[in-house]
Amino acid sequence: MPFAEEEIRLDLACRREPDGHWRGTVSVSVDARALWRLGLHPDQPSSLVDGPSPPAWWHAAGQRYATRRQPVVKRHAS
Template sequence: MPFAEDEVRIDLMCGVGDDGHWHGTLGVNVEAGALGRLGLHPDQPTSVVAGPSPPAWWHAAGERYATRRQVVRRHAP
């Protein structure tokens, strides 16, 4: 991954919903400086890349992970 361990924070927020079932949500926070190294910053237009792209292996690993993962719903929406 292009981020150091201390640059990413993952929070789990859980609670009982209106239907009485437990529900969880993940919040992922990345420090602004870490995003800046990838060319992402508040002054950047979304159509222009201002920094180097992550290496090819990083993209390939993300695609492999995405195709392996399946969304499993345990409760009806």
């Protein structure tokens, strides 16, 4: 793993939903110096937008796929 144990922090927050079910959220934090070591910082070239945004239909299609309630069935050729 590229990070030492003391460079990572995991937090768990739990709460009870109105319907009585429990919900948990995990947060992962990594020390900024560890990210710099890997070249992940605001000045890196890939952190800036370097081209045009995708067309509006692309975003709309992503939203439709994300909110689709039916499970995706993958069919394999036999």
